[in-house]
Amino acid sequence: MPTQNPYASDDNNAMFGSGLDAWEQGYEIAISSPPVVPETPLSRNPVCNTAWTEGALAGNADGRSDGWRLRLSDTGSGIVPENWPDVVGAESGGPDEEAMGFPKRFKGVGYLPLTLMLSSIAPDTEDGKSRTAPEQVTSLATVCGDKKYPSLYLPLYAYRSEGPPRSDFWHGEATASFGEAAHKLKENFSNSRFIDPQTPALIRYLPGSEHYFWDWLPLGSAY
Incomplete structure (x- = not known):
């Protein structure tokens, strides 16, 4: 079963993006970029940095266990x-x-x-x-x-x-x-x-x- 986005209930839409969107971006890139976890892009929003990294780790793990996806x-x-x-x-x-x-x-x-x-x-x-x-x-x-x-x-x-x-x-x-x-x-x-x-x-x-x-x-x- 795919990992759920822990920021799904987060309504933080800061100037540089929300944790919800950043997590999904990291997940999408990672599950379609085998086999290593991609590097987190620099952002001025620490919440987005953390969320993107967490999403990438989850996407890589799901890709390894459930299969990689194309984008x-x-x-x-x-x-x-x-x-x-x-x-x-x-x-x-x-x-x-x-x-x-x-x-x-x-x-x-x-x-x-x-x-x-x-x-x-x-x-x-x-x-x-x-x-x-x-x-x-x-x-x-x-x-x-x-x-x-x-x-x-x-x-x-x-x-x-x-x-x-x-x-x-x-x-x-x-x-x-x-x-x-x-x-x-x-x-x-x-x-x-x-x-x-x-x-x-x-x-x-x-x-x-x-x-x-x-x-x-x-x-x-x-x-």
Whole structure:
């Protein structure tokens, strides 16, 4: 069972961030960066420093015991999955997924795709960058509960941008229908107008998932 965030009831939103957010950041980086515990980034807030370190230790421990998770990078190289060699794939979880070309799933972590989902299914709940990642993910779970969505899917793939070597990404609308999301991904990817489209996949989110957990379902069995 994943380690719980001890700052979950902390309402300290100091100028440089809260312990809740810092702990989740440390956890996310560590559980997707095997095998060593990452260094704590410098912060002027001692609460955040401590929380980040505690989160990183917990993430590393959970990665070792429950399996490492991939995350999506958007730091100058587009949104692409990281740490493929370290993350063990499993069956996607249902006959529909396998029949439509998604036989594998990889455990993922990170708030980035979840905020994309939130802006897709409930754009009026978005409040720009003023909202913290935990607040946005909590809103996503609430919206899914209100709409009675048992799961949510986001079609997404990366592609190479023109100009200096870098990548970007395309994503469709989030939907509770696996079939609809799969169709949109295949249709857009096969007729992509972008340069070198790659890593087509669905992101599957289960409302109530701990931390920023989700599943990565790549199209095809090449991963």
